[in-house]
Amino acid sequence: MESDWLLLDRQLCFAVHAASRAFDGAYRRVLGGLGLTYPQYLVMLVLWEREPVTVKELGTALRLDSGTLSPLLKRLEAAGFVRRERSRADERSVLVRLTPEGRRLKERAADVPKTIVGSSGLDPRELAELRSTLRRLTATLDAAVGA
């Protein structure tokens, strides 16, 4: 029946949109004390794992373009957490590095994951399943759009 699709779509797009913003809100609350926004935290997570990275690599890892990353990185730099410099090997690229302050922030953010997972109300199995479904959804949607 056609109306099933309509109803499911209506409910699903509400659900995805609302869940994303609820997630943002939960991180916003936890990260506020660190002086980070949620997207800034995502960038820091990448940098805490490997460094330096180019803006391009950050964009690939986070599925974000330079229009989003450029001003965001400037704010992180203004906050003293990262440094940006042109790559000497390829002058087109900009390398992003942590400052000592940015490295120290990792310790202060250590219990963020536990807090968030805890307030999600889902058990590890559900979280893993959700993650897997969302990944598949993202990949398929991106492929359909031709990204």
Added chain:
Amino acid sequence: MESDWLLLDRQLCFAVHAASRAFDGAYRRVLGGLGLTYPQYLVMLVLWEREPVTVKELGTALRLDSGTLSPLLKRLEAAGFVRRERSRADERSVLVRLTPEGRRLKERAADVPKTIVGSSGLDPRELAELRSTLRRLTATLDAAVGA
């Protein structure tokens, strides 16, 4: 082990964020021809179901505040899809109604759900399960934040 949480959080917050934006992107592409953005489409879905609604009711249904809805509704009004007027019964409230043009748009948007569900790559059972998990996640996160 602590690092499991860290890893899961890292992967999950990437996944939720990316999935939300991939979803937005898929709708953006489909809705572009109708002159609607994704959040504007969410508002129209509510109006196509019942009308008139107050800004407050829209906010409750979509989990959005007036800071988001006020300018969005002005754009929908400028596009000729809705009309806004102060409620005579309660002068604090603003009633939002469809214009004939807004009602006609419903027909033109009829195959949007099918298109999106189709390009999601998930079967109806998975979609229903995802929707249910996301709802629970949203409710729990909101409760934890005190919304």
Added chain:
DNA sequence: GACAGATTGATTGTGCACAATTTAATTGTG
């Protein structure tokens, strides 16, 4: 009827997201 407190929307300021364009640097090809 008057006034304190609550409710509804609008506004302001900051930040994220993306499309489209621009600039600079690199690479490939003749």
Added chain:
DNA sequence: CACAATTAAATTGTGCACAATCAATCTGTC
């Protein structure tokens, strides 16, 4: 070597999201 095509960032413009604040209206209580 020269030059077209490609690539990496930045910029511009539009729109969404939310916190904080404000103005107008309404409600309950005295």
